[in-house]
Amino acid sequence: MTNIILTSELTVKPIKVEASDNDVIQAMLVSTLGEIDDLEATQGRINFLMKNRHGTPFEHTYFKFYIAAPIFVFREFHRHRIGWSYNEESGRYKQLDPKFYVPDSDREVVQIGKPGAYEYVPGNDLQRTSVRRALEMSYQVSYEYYEMMLSKDIAKEVARMCLPVAIYSSMYATCNARSLMAFLSLRQRHDEEALFPSKPMKEINIVADKMEEAFKTAMPMTHGAFVRNRYVAP
Amino acid sequence: MTNIILTSELTVKPIKVEASDNDVIQAMLVSTLGEIDDLEATQGRINFLMKNRHGTPFEHTYFKFYIAAPIFVFREFHRHRIGWSYNEESGRYKQLDPKFYVPDSDREVVQIGKPGAYEYVPGNDLQRTSVRRALEMSYQVSYEYYEMMLSKDIAKEVARMCLPVAIYSSMYATCNARSLMAFLSLRQRHDEEALFPSKPMKEINIVADKMEEAFKTAMPMTHGAFVRNRYVAP
């Protein structure tokens, strides 16, 4: 019997970043080079672009991330089509590791209210214990049937059908600053601060927060303008 | 105890199709209108575009499908980013039905050979029985834990973490003839006939075959040229 691994860890590693605030200015000024003296300084220019939703100058940048997260997070991630490239681990070609996501103590597990306006609350002890126990048992059973099938030479792509959406996968995800901001604007929760608040699932929100760190480090002025303009992606 | 439904059915319904061979010609001729007498007839023109990979005239068309299939099929489907629009049932907002995919008697369940060059064979009786039994048991257990959690008011998005990738989902998928051909070229298996043979998973291949039917019906000459040019998407 395989020991399955239960974890709440969501991994985001910036593998390569080739992006700076100057990339934005460079792209912007090609449009208007003859009159740069009339424009304000770098921060002002970036803010102008952000505020007026001139998005293209932000595209000439490059972020490559390694991400490890459960499949249900990747399912949402892959709905971001434009300005995103993905290569993900495949259950058709390799045996998936027995590593599964469980909510940690910060993760609300109870949902109240109506669709489109759900609120999430922590849940009581009994509920939290039930979740943990039910998920663990279900994961364990699924993985054992998976291994049993593999031991009988069943094709990986068939055996994995019983594996849950909480099993971990990994991928490389590459984007630019514009497509990253579009992702952040939908996958982070900024209630009051955001002009268009979104209600992402907590797990993809955590992934988004980690990606935002890399963005902020590489492009502090662009990030600042994004925040100041209330997380509206240009 | 809920009775789960086991099925091998993969549903593809063309909901709206607004596409004809004439759409291709119309788009093509805007480029060259002054000299149409020098061009050959419709079939020849479409074949010319296909052979020379002039893809844009095929884009001015519209296919909307309703598709019901297991999540592992949708995972592959959603990697097609360009010229595709999707809206899928969400396990965050509704309780998912207890309907799961199992291979039918035509589905090979054993894989031999090396990655990148797998072959699939039917498997012996024992193997086939094992697959069926293991999947059914695993699905049943997963769904019971799911329902148990829901009965304790656990959030749908949390409870569903234990559900397997073989559970059914449904979506609307909209594309044009060019993005459809790109999909077909990668998700159908045409061994000898295809110039660039691909090795899709059987389940998405079945979905692709059903979509091809709608394509062939709406645009018979375009489909014919696609086949004649060995399934190379323009």
Added chain:
Amino acid sequence: MTNIILTSELTVKPIKVEASDNDVIQAMLVSTLGEIDDLEATQGRINFLMKNRHGTPFEHTYFKFYIAAPIFVFREFHRHRIGWSYNEESGRYKQLDPKFYVPDSDREVVQIGKPGAYEYVPGNDLQRTSVRRALEMSYQVSYEYYEMMLSKDIAKEVARMCLPVAIYSSMYATCNARSLMAFLSLRQRHDEEALFPSKPMKEINIVADKMEEAFKTAMPMTHGAFVRNRYVAP
């Protein structure tokens, strides 16, 4: 000597439209079907999607336009990459007609202020006469050199190098309601009404206004929600 045609006409013909407010609802409800009783009626639902920037349900729609406009309009048009398909008349394959754009009496021809904050004013009579006369003379000379080269069997793609960006071209442009709203949000001018005002060139604004008519006719509730939400594309 060829008589050139001077015109201010910008043509937009909806060729095929397969789009309705119901397409949006259908795509939306696949996500949440189990709980539709909790949601409000159609108009409310569309407004909810628009307000919360849930864009994908608007994509399952189809608009094909025929557009005739000068090249400088198409240059801006073709920068809209996502959810747009184009086939345009080609100066490589046919002789271009001697038809050129000139500003009509409503078109401001004088620009004041700084880059990023230009204002346009009508100009005085002398200025307006100068524009008309200069453009006409320049077009006439360019087209005569073009014809002279063609008469010497010079390749069309070489001879056309001298033709101005105001010469007319034509294209088919196909989009969906989401990509159309993205276009409108950037290419229409709605000063006070728009949450993010843009400053499009007048000629593409006129084209956008005509496309908006087809949008409003096919999808009145979606259009209404777009206006109510201050022209922010979802």
Added chain:
Amino acid sequence: MTNIILTSELTVKPIKVEASDNDVIQAMLVSTLGEIDDLEATQGRINFLMKNRHGTPFEHTYFKFYIAAPIFVFREFHRHRIGWSYNEESGRYKQLDPKFYVPDSDREVVQIGKPGAYEYVPGNDLQRTSVRRALEMSYQVSYEYYEMMLSKDIAKEVARMCLPVAIYSSMYATCNARSLMAFLSLRQRHDEEALFPSKPMKEINIVADKMEEAFKTAMPMTHGAFVRNRYVAP
């Protein structure tokens, strides 16, 4: 009277390149990591991906170019929508320089044959002289009317209407190795060598050749596999 500049120069400068063959391998192996011993070495793997048209591993790369070319080249360039970002000099915001493209002595100026199957030949001395003279005269006249209008405070976006498509513009263009190969496969001419020969205009072919140099330098094995697989973009 302004002295206009006539040139045949087409400038392509790689500004930033963050791309290597190893990026491809890294993205590929995330799919199959458990079994890398069964795969061949790097060159073999890249060739496998190229031959089987597995395109996504090539996307995790970054090329930013500065390009200076006439507008008629950019018109074709901007039809490449996917995996490409552009920011171009704008005739709305700055006065365009009096720099115009003319064919050099290597550029065939006469076209024979039918649409779809044109051949280009050098042309005789008279023809070549006529082209040069006609273009120069036409450019000169156009630019003088342009300057005359600017001198009367006519808006730049109006005055530029008379400028020819051969006037120079500049842009930043950013892509990845996959979108670059798609561009090269359509915009280079490789008659016998290419599996799907294309017939690009000579000027964009020259631009493409210069971009190919940067590609070859950064990713020699990927470039080699592209050539070996007869310029079929994966």
